[in-house]
Amino acid sequence: MSVSIALQYVLVALAVAISAWAVLVKQFPGVARSLRGALALPLLRDGRPRWLRPLGRLLAPPAMTGGGGTCGGCDGCGPVKARNK
Structure with a gap:
């Protein structure tokens, strides 16, 4: 196998992995967070090398906030629209 074909396979595999991750995050956000x-x-x-900790913080999901209206969720805490009478 030549180097160019191997590089092509690596790039296609990377594109497929990124696409699969994007679909997972969009369609199944709870699973992606877990x-x-x-x-x-x-x-x-504890006991891991120092260079692994920043990588772990980068991979960790963001902290969840408890309501407050700025979460972007669907709990209906936003402004109420006025009805036309």
Whole structure:
């Protein structure tokens, strides 16, 4: 196998992996959040090398906030639209 074909396979595999991740995040956000946490936790444990901790923080999902109206969720806490009478 020549180098150019191997590079092509690597680029196609990378494109497929990125596309699959985008679909996972869009369609199944809870699963994606759990997966990010599962990948980040082993990197953040005590006894790991210092260079792995920033990678773990980068992979970790953002902290969840409890309501407040700025979360972008669908709990109906935004402004109420006026009805036409």
